[in-house]
Amino acid sequence: MGERTRTGITDAGAPPRIRTLGIIGAGRVGQVLARLAIAAGHRVLVAGSGDPARIAGTIEAVAPGAVAVEASVAARDADAIVLALPLPQHHTLPAEDLRGKLAIDAMNYWWEVDGLRADFGDLRTTTSETVQRFLPETRVVKAFNHMGYRDLDEEARPVGSPGRKAIAVAGDDEASVALVMRLVDDLGFDPVLAGPLAAGIMLEPGAEAFGADVDAIELRAMLDRFPTSQRGIMVARARAAG
Structure with missing residues (x-):
C-alpha cells in the first residue's frame, strides 16, 4: 500500500510518483496530456472554464477514464495540477485550492493572440515566475510547454525506446521537480532538467528549444547553447540592464 507524502504518493522502495493528476484547461494540450496520463495508469481529473458537463463528453x-470536474475540485483532489489554460487566464485559477500544491505550468505567451503584454514579454523574468507570483504558496514547475500538442500525442514511447523524445523541466523545489520528471517519464518522454524556474526562459517562444521534437541529447545541447543564442543574448542584456 502506498503512503501519502507532501509530494504525492510513494510506494515502498520506489521513487515518488504522482497518482492523481489534475488538468486545468480542456483544450488540445490538456486533452493530450489526459490521454497520456490515463494510458500510464494515473487517475485524471480535467477542468474546463465552466460547467464540467460541457466538456464531459469530449x-x-x-x-476514456478521465473525469470532468470543476477547477477547484481538480486543484483540491489531485496530487499535482497541470495548468494548460491560456496564459492570460492564469488569474482565474483557484489560488486558495492550489495552496501547498504542485502546479505544472504548460502555458505559453502568444503575443499574436494574447496581445502585447509587458508582464509576459519582460525578458527579465519568465512567464512561469509571473504565475508563481500569482500563486505564492504553490510550487510551480515548468514542463510540457515546449513541445507541440501533435508531437506530444504522437511521440510518447516506453522507456528505452530508440529515439525517445525529451521534455525539459524547470523548477525551484527539488522534490517537486523530481515528481514532474517522473511524470514526464511515465507519459512517454525522457525528462531533461533545465534548471531553476528562471531557466524556463529557455523553453519559451523565441528560444531554440521551443517547438523542439528531439531526444534528450539534442535537447540538452539546445539548452546549453541558449546563452550564446540570439535570444539568450537578448535575455542577458535585459537582465543586466534591469
Whole structure:
C-alpha cells in the first residue's frame, strides 16, 4: 500500500510518483496530456472554464477514464495540477485550492493572440515566475510547454525506446521537480532538467528549444547553447540592464 507524502504518493522502495493528476484547461494540450496520463495508469481529473458537463463528453471520448470536474475540485483532489489554460487566464485559477500544491505550468505567451503584454514579454523574468507570483504558496514547475500538442500525442514511447523524445523541466523545489520528471517519464518522454524556474526562459517562444521534437541529447545541447543564442543574448542584456 502506498503512503501519502507532501509530494504525492510513494510506494515502498520506489521513487515518488504522482497518482492523481489534475488538468486545468480542456483544450488540445490538456486533452493530450489526459490521454497520456490515463494510458500510464494515473487517475485524471480535467477542468474546463465552466460547467464540467460541457466538456464531459469530449473528455470521455479522447481520454476514456478521465473525469470532468470543476477547477477547484481538480486543484483540491489531485496530487499535482497541470495548468494548460491560456496564459492570460492564469488569474482565474483557484489560488486558495492550489495552496501547498504542485502546479505544472504548460502555458505559453502568444503575443499574436494574447496581445502585447509587458508582464509576459519582460525578458527579465519568465512567464512561469509571473504565475508563481500569482500563486505564492504553490510550487510551480515548468514542463510540457515546449513541445507541440501533435508531437506530444504522437511521440510518447516506453522507456528505452530508440529515439525517445525529451521534455525539459524547470523548477525551484527539488522534490517537486523530481515528481514532474517522473511524470514526464511515465507519459512517454525522457525528462531533461533545465534548471531553476528562471531557466524556463529557455523553453519559451523565441528560444531554440521551443517547438523542439528531439531526444534528450539534442535537447540538452539546445539548452546549453541558449546563452550564446540570439535570444539568450537578448535575455542577458535585459537582465543586466534591469
